Amino acid sequence: MTDQWWRDAVVYQIYPRSFADGNGDGMGDLPGITARLDALAELGIDAVWLSPFYVSPQADAGYDVADYRDIDPRFGSLADFDALAERAHALGLRVIVDLVPNHSSDEHGWFQQALAAGAGTPERGRYVFRDGKGDNGNEPPNNWQSLFGGAAWERSTDPDGTPGQWYLHLFDVKQPDFDWTNHEVREMFHDVLRFWLDRGVDGFRVDVAHALIKADGLPDAPESSVADPAPYEQEIESEAGDRGPMWDQDGVHEIYRDWNKILGEYPGDRMMVAEAWVSPPSRLARYVRPDEMQQSFNFDFLTARWNGPALRAVIDSSLRAVESVGAPATWVMSNHDVIRHASRLALPGDEARPGGIGADDPQPDAVLGLRRARAATALMLALPGSAYVYQGEELGLPEHTTLPDEAREDPTWERSGHTERGRDGCRVPIPWEADAPSLGFGNTSGTWLPQPAAYRTLARDQQRGDPSSMLEFYRRALRLRRELQLGKGRITWQETDPAILAIEIETAAGSVTVIVNLSDERLEVDDLAAGEVILHSAGPSADQRSLGSDEAVWVRR
Template identity: 65%
Template sequence: MGRRRPVQSQPSDQAVPAAAADNWWRQAVIYQIYPRSFADSDGDGIGDLPGITARLEHLTELGVDALWLSPFYPSPQADAGYDVADYRGVDPIFGELSDAYALIESAHRRGLRVIVDLVPNHTSSAHPWFAAALAAGPGSPERARYIFRDGRGPGGDEPPNDWQSVFGGPAWSRVTEPDGSPGQWYLHLFDPAQPDLNWDNDEVRAEFLDILRTWLERGVDGFRVDVAHGLVKQADLADWHYPQETLSGGTDQRRPPMWDQEGVHEIYRSWRALLDTYPGGKILVAEAWVQPAERLAAYTRPDEMHQAFNFEYLQASWTAADQYAVIDRSLAAADSVGATPTWVLSNHDVVRHASRLGLPVGTPRPNGIGIGDPQPDVQLGLRRARAASLLMLALPGSAYLYQGEELGLPEHLRLPDEARQDPTWERSGHTERGRDGARVPIPWEADAPSYGFGPTDASWLPQPGVWAEFALDRQRDVPGSTYEMYRTALRLRRALGLGSGTVEWLESGDEVLFFRNGPVRVLTNFGAEAVPLPEGAELLHASGPLDTDGNVPTDVTVWLRD
């Protein structure tokens, strides 16, 4: 790799001027909470808002800056709450609106900011708007809020185009018209219970600005925007003769007509203008599965979103060359628009990295792992996951953690197929196991019912027997535990200003990644042989023990100070 130029992680000359407090997000560590799997207060087996509030002290002890809540709005739960029927309320399974107020207030009292999920690409089919669209019929203003089209072929019996759903199967469903006749088709890039909104419609745009205002007035600090790259579709809805790819775009093909269209940026400029009228640094975070890095950076220009998840980094292979390439590219792309990069290794949509990294290097990221699938090396996966996490937390910018990764939680690798609830499992014809394995309720206490998730043994997805060894009470104050590794890393990251630093690449070999960030040198060994510490270096932190000669073993990251 050789020596590389220093890369400034956050030049402020292009950024919108703001007080230091308003720029909190530039170096923040943000913790994702999946509400139904975090903490259950009433024993029904589903996590809820009071359960989250009761466990907030865990986040302050861990040392994060903010929490992001996956959807808790009223929903039929066809896609675990990402099918929203009412964007201003709280689903009874999670509590009441007063519980949301209490959670926000309690988090703020502890110095934690609160980010909520916004799902603007589609509503639930149970949303009042969609019911009105079905009742009103073709050509009505009610249908104009969604993407309805006449079918192709004799009698309109074929879908309007060949698009496929992300969850498998056609992306169109046909409705029965009010008079009982076979009717138009509506677009759903995900489940049929999630009809896509028409973002060329002024009423849709006005409605979501009002939804943003509602939650800003309730005190939230920002929004994670679901499917941020999907709101605007190519006007002609042209056929797309390629499979759905998780990361859209790239250098070898044209842009898919359903993803990353230029029109999305006008929408986010209007949202940013609204957020900027509120004090305290309110932020927008894009879930945009877009590549290359330059296309993703467009979402974080100074008048658009503040951040965008770096999924290219999440998917990078566990090699020095690939890690170097994606980090360097991400830093340069963020630098080009005056943004800061984000780093993420796990979330509710992907196999947890403690399992994913236990698969052979170069294995395509699986969409779930279950009984009968190739199984990862559990010990190797955790070893690499710890090294990857310590590498990530040494990088400048903002880092996102997914609940349970601080415990080293693996995927539930043998979740019974009959327990699966992800619509991907059914719509793919049982060829893709989907995301349930990463969503299993997390363990707090090894010897408690449901491992402390709730007061009873109830759990909406079954927990594996190995959860006891990962429980928080088995790791707290235990030297060398994954929890204490994270806790120390977050404390040092804050104390040493790593989030607001810069990266300078140091001399490295093909099997070692080596860089400086401020007062810290960071070395990750990807090779089969141990490598010596640089002469005179003080060991600050490590993802695993050094060998008996004081060298850095394979799949270990160390933080060093001169």
């Protein structure tokens, strides 16, 4: 394992609820993950990122943390975590864990103390409590909205039973925001970092990294920056644009400089990656300056339109921004918060992506989506920097677009008044074995979310060894990426038709041309690159010297 492994690592996101069920209760757990790590090592990834497994009432699938230093019994125990980390490291895989610092659960001991202590007490100072406006404080302190729908404020009840102050929750009502101007909050998270670093974790994915500091005085948000009910869609239009008083405040960077120092106390080149929905890229690059985090998720790439000019623009702007601070780019197509890209890339029309898809919504074209997903993967895995793979995308899993509404658990569904389907469709337990109970997810038929029928033919055991399968496509792409050191490459664009991307990638191990055909016309590879076609998104049975619409190749020169 080399220094600064994170610069070109491929990181596999595990959503613990839905990866593998070790005890048959219908929900994934840490022993289930440990038992399946060999399959990930075989896939060819470098690290695993575990979404939250902490003690939690699960109001928001574990992103409402009640104890940051223990494992929720649903997922196992600290001993189970230690066994997982030991096995992962034995397989050569790094371990990244999710950290949720913007808010806790309302069942966290500190918040319960805050409610009991009353206004003006040190206990309340750990969270964002404010007096209300209007007669008797009956109105929220400002106009901020929750990203899950509705107001971002909830009125508390004083110990004597009378209405009290309001507390801020940018997410669910059961997720009160910490006050990061409070030194106790900062010291607590320093201890949390050290707790997990002492257990051998290699890094942290920092949830909502751009929201910890709020503007002084908590002013009303301009209408243009009040949070949209669709999760994680806050946009910043320009360098000096109105970011809104709850997002991307300059004070967050002091926090991450302190954290960087803590990581530096440990051997092995530990890392942090920011979940920060921040634009433009020059603002996002501030999170990955040399004394702060090592990576930030590239959501501009994830949300880019499927056309040549849009993709080229976001690749160029992303690389320029991170190169200005000496950081690597990161590339990601799917995660637990967005519609899986095998479906998202095939929605009808060119509208903004919806906040979930239901059975009565316009449905994606599955064949088109899979073809575009393969081409998008060929593009992503060739680009310099680090890449993130969401569990199941290596199987070509689509969104569960016909999930029964009564099965939904995402708080967005209720808080939006059933106008936003939410994120459950991308969180469905993944299939391992076509003929096993729960498709091999566990040893019983029950799953916490129902699996769609389409997952049976996409199960891992049906794809393994089939050279035309999505699984074998990922395995080959990841092997070639490592052999050719593509993550360490430098790119040069060929000037072509705007609907065609042609990228020259130079590395110490050789030269590769990546071609993506986003036009409606068939394209001859030899017209753009001479050499050996080493990867074709349509598989080995396709004409290797020809590209149909929404297909891609790697050509080694």
